[in-house]
Amino acid sequence: MAESRTIGVFGAGWVGLVTGGCFAELGHQVIVRDVMPERIDALRAGKLPFHEPDLPEVLERNRERITYTLDAGDLAGTDAIFVCVQTPPTYSGDADLSFVWSALDDLPASDERQILVMKSTVPVGTGEKVRAALEGRGLSNVGYVSNPEFLSEGRAVRDFLNPDRIVVGAFAEEDSAAVEALYAGIDAPVVRTDVASAEMIKLAANAFLMTRISFINEIANVCEAVGADVVEVAKGVGLDHRLGPHFLRAGIGYGGSCFPKDSLALKQLASNSGYHFQLLAAVIEVNELQKRRVIQKLQKHLGKLRGKKIALLGLAFKAGTDDMREAPSLVLASRLLAEGAEVRAWDPVARPGELIKGAVLHETVADAVRDADAAVIVTEWDELRNLASKEVLDAMARPLIIDGRNLLDPTVVRAAGFAYEGIGRPSSPFEGLPQTAEPEAKVSN
Ligand code: UGA
Numbered sequence: 001m002a003e004s005r006t007i008g009v010f011g012a013g014w015v016g017l018v019t020g021g022c023f024a025e026l027g028h029q030v031i032v033r034d035v036m037p038e039r040i041d042a043l044r045a046g047k048l049p050f051h052e053p054d055l056p057e058v059l060e061r062n063r064e065r066i067t068y069t070l071d072a073g074d075l076a077g078t079d080a081i082f083v084c085v086q087t088p089p090t091y092s093g094d095a096d097l098s099f100v101w102s103a104l105d106d107l108p109a110s111d112e113r114q115i116l117v118m119k120s121t122v123p124v125g126t127g128e129k130v131r132a133a134l135e136g137r138g139l140s141n142v143g144y145v146s147n148p149e150f151l152s153e154g155r156a157v158r159d160f161l162n163p164d165r166i167v168v169g170a171f172a173e174e175d176s177a178a179v180e181a182l183y184a185g186i187d188a189p190v191v192r193t194d195v196a197s198a199e200m201i202k203l204a205a206n207a208f209l210m211t212r213i214s215f216i217n218e219i220a221n222v223c224e225a226v227g228a229d230v231v232e233v234a235k236g237v238g239l240d241h242r243l244g245p246h247f248l249r250a251g252i253g254y255g256g257s258c259f260p261k262d263s264l265a266l267k268q269l270a271s272n273s274g275y276h277f278q279l280l281a282a283v284i285e286v287n288e289l290q291k292r293r294v295i296q297k298l299q300k301h302l303g304k305l306r307g308k309k310i311a312l313l314g315l316a317f318k319a320g321t322d323d324m325r326e327a328p329s330l331v332l333a334s335r336l337l338a339e340g341a342e343v344r345a346w347d348p349v350a351r352p353g354e355l356i357k358g359a360v361l362h363e364t365v366a367d368a369v370r371d372a373d374a375a376v377i378v379t380e381w382d383e384l385r386n387l388a389s390k391e392v393l394d395a396m397a398r399p400l401i402i403d404g405r406n407l408l409d410p411t412v413v414r415a416a417g418f419a420y421e422g423i424g425r426p427s428s429p430f431e432g433l434p435q436t437a438e439p440e441a442k443v444s445n
Contacts, residue, residue, distance in 0.1 A: 004028055005078075006077070007031070007081075010081060011084035011086070012033070012036075013034075013085070015084040017032065017048070017059070026182070031069060031078060032069070051349055052157070055156070072108055079112075079115070079178070080115040080116075083119060085103055087099065088261065093265065094123070094269075095121070097122065100118075100126070110142070121149075124200050125196065126146075143175035144175070146167075146195045150164065154318070163188045167191045169197055206259060209247050213287070214282070216230065217424075219424065224423075224426075230406075234249070251423055253291045257326065260284075267281060294404055295332075295336070295339065304340075308341045311346065311369045311375045312329055312332060312376050313369075313384055314384065314405075315379065319381050321350075322347075329379070333356045337358045369395050370395045370396075371397045375402070387408065393417050410426070
């Protein structure tokens, strides 16, 4: 158990609440501050603004140790303040640091030494700028530490409490020792380094993960051309201990609030310094093209998509979350609507609201696939594992499944009477799709 300290958190978003909740779990006193009154009210009433497994329990269990406030002054006297605000991309691709700067403006004056800890993902060089700003304001008793988060949505609490590593980048030894001490009780290697390197570790780690995804997606596309199965290939490749099995799932591309934003920010950071990061530029482009390949697969079987009924199954950017930020489903829905298709959608938790205008949301998979010309698996929800059922076969106008996540077994799906297209797997020939009696008549309805 760590020696109990008081920790302030700027930002009651996903990173801030996971960070605050988990530090409370480690025995610290935590004060979470946000600028949105309705969010603070909701949190005080025990309501979470998003879906994240285990987090409600952690916050509830440590209720006595966590307070929520609108007043940044309440964070005066805390030992460390974690900055957990959003850093969205600007039009230029740079990260927007305005929330970071306003957190700095709100920093309460403190007589004791206090450490400002950056959890948000920021461009390399931010720490140096913040340090200069602190000095400019005469806040010489405030130390600065970069302590990036490596949390993935849907398993953030587990990631926080069982991390692969803890990265602490500081200007002063005493500050990195103090931040490391806050994590006492967690068994993980600690990388103590300089601030710029800590900032880069985060960006490089995400860029590498995206590179693996775009790499396996390109291998998948070649597999389709030459008749190999990327699922088998990934298995065989991943057993090499130098490569490892992770992030080799081919699919319709990565999405979410982190990868797309962080890849742009790193590419922009490099080009601001006069370096063209070619590999990362290709990773991003491959990802964009990957989302659109589903359209070609549909056209291969259905011809023109005008008037065709397409069911998009899963809207969240991955299973286990209701987050639709940068989700491939958004690009897919817009492309299909632009082709004149009729788009139906289903997701167990994600609610698109205004995000997908023109698509009809259905409460059940059965409703979404009724009379559909194709069903596309967009998110790897467990509920879709039994999609190739007799009921679905009978309900669909044409039994075509495009499996954007390689969730199903192609042999089983084809044996059940469907035409099947995965990603990077031998596909069904065009002739494999039984025609319905009067497909044209259905289209004009
Ligand atoms: C990601 C990283 O995994 C975290 O380590 C990091 O802290 C976080 O970004 C962040 O920067 O805050 P997250 O975006 O929650 O976390 O989700 P991932 O599980 O990494 O998935 C990202 C996307 O890649 C999803 O769309 C997923 O479907 C896709 N993906 C992942 C693949 O297409 N193939 C794979 O093999 C793995």
